[in-house]
Amino acid sequence: MTQKMTLIGAGRMGSALAGGWLKAGQAGAIDIVDPHVSDTVQAWADAGRVRLNPGTEDADILVVAVKPQVFGDLAASIAARVGPETLVLSVMAGVSLVTLEAKLGTPSVARAMPNTPGLVGKGVTILCTKPGTPQETITTLKGLLSPLGAVEGPIGEDLLPAATAVSGCGPAYGFLLAEVMAAAGAAHGLDADLATRLARKTVEGAGALMEASEEDAATLRRNVTSPNGVTQAALEVLMSDAAMPSVFRDAIGAAIARDIELSKETE
Numbered sequence: 517m518t519q520k521m522t523l524i525g526a527g528r529m530g531s532a533l534a535g536g537w538l539k540a541g542q543a544g545a546i547d548i549v550d551p552h553v554s555d556t557v558q559a560w561a562d563a564g565r566v567r568l569n570p571g572t573e574d575a576d577i578l579v580v581a582v583k584p585q586v587f588g589d590l591a592a593s594i595a596a597r598v599g600p601e602t603l604v605l606s607v608m609a610g611v612s613l614v615t616l617e618a619k620l621g622t623p624s625v626a627r628a629m630p631n632t633p634g635l636v637g638k639g640v641t642i643l644c645t646k647p648g649t650p651q652e653t654i655t656t657l658k659g660l661l662s663p664l665g666a667v668e669g670p671i672g673e674d675l676l677p678a679a680t681a682v683s684g685c686g687p688a689y690g691f692l693l694a695e696v697m698a699a700a701g702a703a704h705g706l707d708a709d710l711a712t713r714l715a716r717k718t719v720e721g722a723g724a725l726m727e728a729s730e731e732d733a734a735t736l737r738r739n740v741t742s743p744n745g746v747t748q749a750a751l752e753v754l755m756s757d758a759a760m761p762s763v764f765r766d767a768i769g770a771a772i773a774r775d776i777e778l779s780k781e782t783e
């Protein structure tokens with residue numbers, strides 16, 4: 517029997533997930549609960565591919581993709597859709613497994629941390645399950661998240677802040693790289709618009725090359741670094757002790773600290 521999926525919150529992440537489930541042939545098995553949906557989601561409902569805002573009934577699988585800030589107010593109405601057999605998956609940042617269990621009244625909970633490239637199917641999502649979660653459940657959860665791209669894990673919740681700091685926040689670091697490269701090019705005389713286009717296409721291209729290659733990032737970097745050449749001169753500045761390695765350690769540390777702080781606020 518096809519399992520029935522109920523999605524709470526069809527915003528950017530929720531819609532990307534539901535769109536993938538539909539592509540995978542799950543039409544008719546998806547309920548979406550969201551008071552204001554996009555035209556795309558409304559069209560799915562109009563075509564009978566999903567049910568929109570159905571009455572309260574137990575879900576087989578319930579995916580929570582609302583903002584963490586609204587979860588507290590919604591928890592009771594979400595819990596009403598949770599039965600003894602319901603498996604709950606939350607993609608909300610900073611809402612712990614303990615909080616999910618307490619507010620939704622079930623021990624069958626898991627978390628995942630996606631990232632924004634998931635909106636174009638190029639993300640990486642880290643799955644976090646409770647110890648002892650059966651392999652079959654892990655496989656189901658990974659399948660649910662696969663529309664967003666790669667799925668890693670499961671990992672324990674203690675490591676989720678570090679994973680979040682790397683991959684959840686990571687796209688921003690890539691975008692920042694394009695920004696600072698462009699600004700540096702402009703500072704050295706390039707037209708600002710040209711520098712922006714050069715930096716953007718270079719970051720996009722490096723990502724595409726990495727995706728197409730089996731080599732690790734360090735090898736790809738070495739491959740474009742001739743000894744004593746121009747790239748090496750730049751990398752010696754970027755890779756010096758006080759530069760990118762330590763700046764990134766500090767940045768990831770700051771993100772982890774903030775993640776832990778925010779988690780406490782949603783308890």
Ligand SMILES: NC(=O)c1ccc[n+]([C@@H]2O[C@H](COP(=O)([O-])OP(=O)(O)OC[C@H]3O[C@@H](n4cnc5c(N)ncnc54)[C@H](OP(=O)(O)O)[C@@H]3O)[C@@H](O)[C@H]2O)c1
Nearest residue numbers: 525526527528529549550552581582583584608609630632
């Ligand atoms: N985007 C990311 O990169 C990312 C990464 C990691 C984790 N996440 C997590 O994913 C979750 C969703 O993020 P998002 O970027 O998709 O946010 P979003 O686009 O704002 O989506 C949230 C959706 O929930 C809806 N909603 C609000 N009140 C609701 C209610 N009472 N019942 C049902 N739905 C309701 C919102 O509707 P309205 O717009 O009408 O309020 C919106 O459609 C967040 O918890 C976030 O922490 C996102």
